[in-house]
Amino acid sequence: MIIGACGQLGSELTTALGEKFGADQILATDLRHPDTEWDGIQFEILNALDRKGMEASIRTFKPTQIYLLAAMLSAKGEENPQLAWQLNMESLLHVLELAVEYKIPKVYWPSSIAAFGPCTPKIDTAQDTIMDPGTIYGISKLAGERWCAYYFNRYGLDVRSLRYPGLISHRTLPGGGTTDYAVDIFYKALESKRFISFLDKDTRLPMMYMDDAVRATIELMDAPSDHITVRSSYNLSGIDFTPEELANQIQKHIPDFEISYKPDFRQKIADSWPAKIKDTPAREDWGWKPNYSLEKMVTEMLSQLSLKLGISV
Ligand code: NAD
Numbered sequence: 001m002i003i004g005a006c007g008q009l010g011s012e013l014t015t016a017l018g019e020k021f022g023a024d025q026i027l028a029t030d031l032r033h034p035d036t037e038w039d040g041i042q043f044e045i046l047n048a049l050d051r052k053g054m055e056a057s058i059r060t061f062k063p064t065q066i067y068l069l070a071a072m073l074s075a076k077g078e079e080n081p082q083l084a085w086q087l088n089m090e091s092l093l094h095v096l097e098l099a100v101e102y103k104i105p106k107v108y109w110p111s112s113i114a115a116f117g118p119c120t121p122k123i124d125t126a127q128d129t130i131m132d133p134g135t136i137y138g139i140s141k142l143a144g145e146r147w148c149a150y151y152f153n154r155y156g157l158d159v160r161s162l163r164y165p166g167l168i169s170h171r172t173l174p175g176g177g178t179t180d181y182a183v184d185i186f187y188k189a190l191e192s193k194r195f196i197s198f199l200d201k202d203t204r205l206p207m208m209y210m211d212d213a214v215r216a217t218i219e220l221m222d223a224p225s226d227h228i229t230v231r232s233s234y235n236l237s238g239i240d241f242t243p244e245e246l247a248n249q250i251q252k253h254i255p256d257f258e259i260s261y262k263p264d265f266r267q268k269i270a271d272s273w274p275a276k277i278k279d280t281p282a283r284e285d286w287g288w289k290p291n292y293s294l295e296k297m298v299t300e301m302l303s304q305l306s307l308k309l310g311i312s313v
Contacts (some may be wrong), residue, residue, distance in 0.1 A: 004070025
């Protein structure tokens with residue numbers, strides 16, 4: 001059962017889970033209808049804040065795994081902090097409580113690099129380090145991590161989590177995060193060959209291509225329970241780059257592509273996050289290894305988006 005299935009991550013994770021378990025074994029839910037049809041996957045409208053509705057779906061569908069993906073992300077959360085806190089926290093507490101009550105074998109809930117803050121070491125950020133998030137999104141992720149660890153320790157709930165970096169994908173647009181520029185840049189490079197970045201040229205952030213993020217999620221959920229030593233949320237590393245480095249890489253495919261920089265409020269958020277994550281426990285506990293380099297990700301994004309938009313590179 002996937003809650004918040006129609007977003008940037010859910011639209012692809014739902015497909016992958018359908019391929020793994022069989023489409024008829026999946027219930028996808030969201031506040032809104034999906035943009036693309038999932039073949040054979042059941043879909044229901046469900047508000048993650050509606051505990052009764054969530055309970056009714058759990059009683060009917062009897063899920064063996066719940067993936068809670070509904071959330072308000074970093075940039076959008078700053079526009080409405082109270083609502084971001086309410087959505088990100090209450091939905092998690094509903095899922096944790098119901099998972100214990102209905103003995104759901106496994107729960108997945110994503111955290112984020114936003115759980116780190118300005119006092120966190122920026123380079124090779126360790127699993128256990130200073131965490132002082134400054135955005136309401138980051139505060140909700142750090143609190144959520146502690147709730148997950150609490151439910152594991154107190155009730156034995158098998159809840160698992162990853163601290164995703166910025167996710168880059170071509171199927172569904174991102175939902176209002178600080179790393180969204182790294183998706184938008186590909187659309188603009190193809191459509192107008194010009195892009196204005198809302199982050200400055202040397203702002204290095206951890207990122208990951210969606211295929212790696214989906215595979216990491218499935219590998220984590222497949223790992224034997226006694227291999228999971230981190231019950232808050234695992235650091236997860238893919239690639240890291242600056243807007244300038246990303247633009248340089250795109251220019252290898254589109255030589256007349258031009259980038260300019262006009263930092264806005266998201267610059268301050270990005271400046272408070274790590275630049276490069278160290279994910280030793282994920283590698284040691286369940287064998288995590290990313291597949292996508294910057295070069296491979298750029299080539300894949302341009303070829304997929306040029307097909308989608310009907311523009312040749
Ligand atoms: P998104 O904004 O693209 O999608 C969120 C989905 O939740 C949307 O389809 C939305 O309709 C749905 N939703 C919103 N409110 C809801 C509600 N009340 N009830 C039910 N559904 C509701 O987000 P995403 O990028 O797919 O993120 C998924 C998860 O991964 C989130 O927890 C997010 O914090 C985490 N994450 C994402 C990134 C990233 O770069 N995309 C990075 C780190 C962590």
